[in-house]
Amino acid sequence: MLKESRRRQILDAAKSVFSKRGYHAANISHIIEACDIARGTFYLYFKSKREIFETLLVDFVRVLQDRVRRVDETVGQEGIAQQLRDNVTGVLNAFVANPELTQIVLNEAVGLDKGFDEKLDSFYGELIDLITQSLKLGREVGLVRPLDTQIIAASVLGSIKEVVQRVLKNRLDLDLDLDHVVDEVLDYNMRALLVPELLAGWPSR
Amino acid sequence: MLKESRRRQILDAAKSVFSKRGYHAANISHIIEACDIARGTFYLYFKSKREIFETLLVDFVRVLQDRVRRVDETVGQEGIAQQLRDNVTGVLNAFVANPELTQIVLNEAVGLDKGFDEKLDSFYGELIDLITQSLKLGREVGLVRPLDTQIIAASVLGSIKEVVQRVLKNRLDLDLDLDHVVDEVLDYNMRALLVPELLAGWPSR
Amino acid sequence: MLKESRRRQILDAAKSVFSKRGYHAANISHIIEACDIARGTFYLYFKSKREIFETLLVDFVRVLQDRVRRVDETVGQEGIAQQLRDNVTGVLNAFVANPELTQIVLNEAVGLDKGFDEKLDSFYGELIDLITQSLKLGREVGLVRPLDTQIIAASVLGSIKEVVQRVLKNRLDLDLDLDHVVDEVLDYNMRALLVPELLAGWPSR
Amino acid sequence: MLKESRRRQILDAAKSVFSKRGYHAANISHIIEACDIARGTFYLYFKSKREIFETLLVDFVRVLQDRVRRVDETVGQEGIAQQLRDNVTGVLNAFVANPELTQIVLNEAVGLDKGFDEKLDSFYGELIDLITQSLKLGREVGLVRPLDTQIIAASVLGSIKEVVQRVLKNRLDLDLDLDHVVDEVLDYNMRALLVPELLAGWPSR
């Protein structure tokens, strides 16, 4: 459908503008110039600057959530470890595949309407909850060492977010060898989380 | 000096306003109401909204940098471990001691002038460099296991930042038992970073 | 003719929309939604929002003017009285029969293009002239008491307009017993206008 | 106070602009040009276009209400007649003394927010109530003939409004001999309202 492709065109332009300039510094003017449409046309597809921003994020958050699966505890240690690994890899890949949106999600926080900030907040809240649950599960099946699951869930999330952010900012002198990054971050977290007995057999890198 | 105290008064008001509302939603009006001065008076002490914001951050960054000391490698393993520990503890304490500024530093990123964003960027860049150096040093003296110092430096920073952020947002169900938080995060990082031999004797928590 | 019926359809929708929301608050969108046609189709039949509004009013004004007949002075006092009566009744009935257009005609005045306001103005001007002429005639044949025909013509018109307006707004607690309303208003005006001798035999209500 | 006089200045300009062009056609630009101030200055004194319009009207309505006094029935027929007369004269004078605001009050009706229209509505509602009460009182003390007070109250109001409107529009060929106008309209209404016995002695004009 034509209307849908026009909508996409605007969304793409907006995505680029928002991540380049941030929500506040981004103007409708920037967006419509970026996709070469008239001012009115924009409002044919989105009813406000805020709405298109939210659309962008909600879509992205959905992508992220699809990448994170609740761990199935019935499949043995190896399986669980693999699932944890997959979750982290999944999120990281989604981030790297959407550098522009990631830029937005990771950076923006305060300043939009309260309602909006809360939305982002609750997204991260859910992410942390998921990690917390995974850690608890890991503990129960004897994979994860004793730790404060809530606090460490935040650490795990943060250790990934920050790396992603630096990769995207090209502040990391790596030729975007993503596998290497994933390996390093996973290794870092596995060592931090697993019980010593398991780590014994863990390959030193 | 009277002038200096007036300046402080404005800075304090601005600090509170900025962290409560974020840079963009904060108006000069909010600031001058908060410290009960006239509009014109504000511009007697700061030449723009941006300038006072920057002043605030530069000051805070200085505080943070004072808390992070380059590790002295000549003092033996124990000493080095303690220094790493002190560095992490120091940053974390500084964050928690300045919740308002931390809120700003951690949240805001894109959207101000390019120049400003770069300033924040370079602050974090330096922080990462410092951590990277510490890790390298740790490796040389046999404290730290083999790892990609650049990537892991980001992870270390992130694992701390995120926890701080959640503590400040009261999203963490702890009665602000800061020591516990510090212990957990340090433990997490020590296990992630140190060579296995050292970890052997590491007390399980 | 098909074209004509489509035109009517649009006019009807517009009439309803305009009277419900007033000229300014009414959008082309409202009108085309009301008659379920495409945007462009509207402009096939009317060249602007203003034009359709004017068409509506001109049509209505014609209806009103048809109800008001110049009084035939040759038919004796009784006949003349009856004609006056008929005129007033006629206008009032036309108003009540077209509540939507009446709402517009009575309420809107300033704000459209100058040209339009003048058109409405001149309509009322003609109405007043007609009443003025009727009053003069009434005076000549001894039916109407001495009075300033111009001023009183306005009063007569106003005394009717206001009642109509309140009837339409349902601000009048009558079950739309229109005959009663007509009687009251006519009685009011007859007493105000006729020579005392005639009023002597006028039935007290 | 300076601020107060600036406020007045803006109110005056707005009054003129609104009555010349109507609420919708009037722009903030028109108003600020009319009193030669900057755009922002306007918003220093009024928080929206609607607010200043409302201020204008509320003030005027207050003036009008001050001119209309509830009739004191204890003072005898002559006194009551005089009071009715005073009320009508009062309102009419207020109208003529404020031609610009009157233009607005009499013409505008539909199109602003619902809330606003209701405000105007209720003002006229109160006016009608007042007249209705006066008529009832007149009936009780034997001054006013039998009539439907609600309907006729509207007629009385309308007979005045319309005349005022035409006077203000200079559509009435009188050299603004206001006394004459008042006399005519009062005469018209007295004849329409009073009991025949009282009218007997009423001077023919």
Place this chain on the structure above:
DNA sequence: TATGAATGAGTCTTCATTCAT
């Protein structure tokens, strides 16, 4: 130094109208 009234560039949003299909 302090004041606060004034400024005006900048931004979002609406909607009557056009035109390619």
Place this chain on the structure above:
DNA sequence: CATGAATGAAGACTCATTCAT
């Protein structure tokens, strides 16, 4: 004839900054 996506001029409102007192 009909469609409906596209247009862009216009208008309300904000807020950092200035400046006369």
